[in-house]
Amino acid sequence: MANTKKAIEEVTEKEIPRAAYEGVLTIDVDAQVESAQEQEDTRWHQLLNAHRTRKVLTGQLGGIEKLESGWMVAVTYYNGFRIIIPMNEMMINLSGDGRENADTLNRQVRIANNMLGCDIDFIIKDLDTKSRSVVASRKDAMLKKRQTFYIGEEGEKPLLYPGRIAEARVIAVAPKAVRLEVFGVEVSVRARDMAWEWMLDANEKFQVGDLIQVMVNKVEGTEPDEIHVEVDAKSPTANINKDNLRKCHRQGKYTGVITEVYKGTYFIRLDIGINAVAHSCNMSALPGKGDKIGIVVTRINDNYEVAEGIITRLIKRWK
Structure with missing residues (x-):
C-alpha cells in the first residue's frame, strides 16, 4: 500500500509543472504569471x-x-x-x-x-x-527623424519632398494657427491654410492629438538642424466650396457667422457651407467678429469661390 501511494505521488509530481509549485499559483496549471x-x-x-x-x-x-x-x-x-x-x-x-x-x-x-x-x-x-x-x-x-525622412541615404531620394502627402500630428491649436509636427519638424500653419472653409476659431475643427494629412509644399536645408518645411492641409482634401457655391443664388438671403473683420470688409462662413464677403452693412449697429448675421447675396464670384453680398440683419451677438 505504501509503495502504491509513493508511486502515485511520483507520477503526479511529474505531470504537474514546476510553475504550480513556485511563484503565482494559476488556475491553468500550464500558465505562468509574472509578479x-x-x-x-x-x-x-x-x-x-x-x-x-x-x-x-x-x-x-x-x-x-x-x-x-x-x-x-x-x-x-x-x-x-x-x-x-x-x-x-x-x-x-x-x-x-x-x-x-x-x-x-x-x-x-x-x-x-x-x-x-x-x-x-x-x-x-x-x-x-x-x-x-x-x-x-x-x-x-x-533630428534623427529629419535625417531619415528629409535627407535619407546618399544618392537616394528622400521620403519627404515637395508634392508629397504625409501625415502630421496636431501638437497645439490657437484661434488663427495650428502647430504641426511633420516627421521631426515643427510647422505653424495659418488656419486659412488648414481648411477650405473659413473658421472663427481653428479649435472648431482641430484638436491636440489629431492626425491629419498635409501636402508638403517646400523643403529647405541639407542638414538635420537646418530643415525648414512648409505644408498645408487644404490640398489633400476635396474643395467643397465649388460644389456648395451652386446652392447659392443671387438675391438669396442666408445666415452665417462673421469669422473676421478687416478694414471694413466682413468675412463670413454661411450656414449653407460656403464662404462669403460683405463690403457693406445696412444696420445702425455694426456687427462684429463671431456674430450671427443675415446676408443678401448680390454676386457669385467664381474666380475666388465666394459669394458677395450685403449684411442686412444681426441675429445674435457672439459676446
Missing part, C-alpha cells in the same frame, strides 16, 4: 535596450514642471516609467510666436503648455537603475 516586480523589471529592461540602441520612443506630453534644482522640464510616461525632458531638449520652434523680445524659456514653456496632451518622440539620454529615473531628449529624436 508586479517581474513585470516592472521586464519593462525597465525594454528601456535599457532603447537607451543602448538610441531607439525613438513615443509618449504623451503629460505635464510641465519646475524641479527643485530649478530645471523646467516636460514630463511624459513610457511603459509606466516617468520620463523627464529638459526644456532646452524639447526643440520647440519659436519662430512666429510673436514674443521675440520675451525670455526664451518663458516662450518655450508657454508653447509647451499649449502642447499638453500631444504625442512627442524622444530618445533616452540617461537613466539611473537604482532610482529608475529617466532623462530623455525630444531634440535628438527629431
Whole structure:
C-alpha cells in the first residue's frame, strides 16, 4: 500500500509543472504569471535596450514642471516609467510666436503648455537603475527623424519632398494657427491654410492629438538642424466650396457667422457651407467678429469661390 501511494505521488509530481509549485499559483496549471516586480523589471529592461540602441520612443506630453534644482522640464510616461525632458531638449520652434523680445524659456514653456496632451518622440539620454529615473531628449529624436525622412541615404531620394502627402500630428491649436509636427519638424500653419472653409476659431475643427494629412509644399536645408518645411492641409482634401457655391443664388438671403473683420470688409462662413464677403452693412449697429448675421447675396464670384453680398440683419451677438 505504501509503495502504491509513493508511486502515485511520483507520477503526479511529474505531470504537474514546476510553475504550480513556485511563484503565482494559476488556475491553468500550464500558465505562468509574472509578479508586479517581474513585470516592472521586464519593462525597465525594454528601456535599457532603447537607451543602448538610441531607439525613438513615443509618449504623451503629460505635464510641465519646475524641479527643485530649478530645471523646467516636460514630463511624459513610457511603459509606466516617468520620463523627464529638459526644456532646452524639447526643440520647440519659436519662430512666429510673436514674443521675440520675451525670455526664451518663458516662450518655450508657454508653447509647451499649449502642447499638453500631444504625442512627442524622444530618445533616452540617461537613466539611473537604482532610482529608475529617466532623462530623455525630444531634440535628438527629431533630428534623427529629419535625417531619415528629409535627407535619407546618399544618392537616394528622400521620403519627404515637395508634392508629397504625409501625415502630421496636431501638437497645439490657437484661434488663427495650428502647430504641426511633420516627421521631426515643427510647422505653424495659418488656419486659412488648414481648411477650405473659413473658421472663427481653428479649435472648431482641430484638436491636440489629431492626425491629419498635409501636402508638403517646400523643403529647405541639407542638414538635420537646418530643415525648414512648409505644408498645408487644404490640398489633400476635396474643395467643397465649388460644389456648395451652386446652392447659392443671387438675391438669396442666408445666415452665417462673421469669422473676421478687416478694414471694413466682413468675412463670413454661411450656414449653407460656403464662404462669403460683405463690403457693406445696412444696420445702425455694426456687427462684429463671431456674430450671427443675415446676408443678401448680390454676386457669385467664381474666380475666388465666394459669394458677395450685403449684411442686412444681426441675429445674435457672439459676446
